[in-house]
Amino acid sequence: MAEKKIQSHKVVADNRRARFDFDIGEVFEAGIALSGTEVKSLRAGKATVGESYVSAKTGEAILYNSFIPEYLQANRFNHEPRRPRKLLLHKRQISRLWQAVEREGMTVVPLKIFFNEQGRAKVEIAIARGRKAHDKREALKEKDWARDKQRLLRDRG
Secondary structure: OOOOOOOOOEEEEEOOOHHHHEEEEEEEEEEEOOOHHHHHHHHOOOOEOOOOEEEOOOOOEEEEOOEOOOOHHHHHHOOOOOOOEEEEOOHHHHHHHHHHHHHHOOEEEEEEEEEOOOOOEEEEEEEEEEOOHHHHHHHHHHHHHHHHHHHHHHHHO
């Protein structure tokens, strides 16, 4: 049998709220174009992607409203904390994202920013459909029931 590849990467920012607010569909891994001070700030682990989103209108995928704080030791060569950042994807992937947004009313949300095995900064983005309030309640009920079921099975077995 072939051995499984173990994913060993350092997660810098995680959008945990996205899995609650959206039904996650297809997931992509994209590179991100950063300046030097942004990479140093990411390595310090202080970024957030909670209220950010991705747009692909101009033929490029761009990450908006993600917060990477200024690097303190960089004085005048620092970056803007909330600047738009270009995502590095294949044209076919960008067209798939754009078609899902246009035709099906989906949205593209970033799930996490991480460093891969080679030390490159990557963003995990997903095509997602927004949940209504009653859908969120259903998801919570299912999650609670699954947890209770595991607890019951563990206690009996």
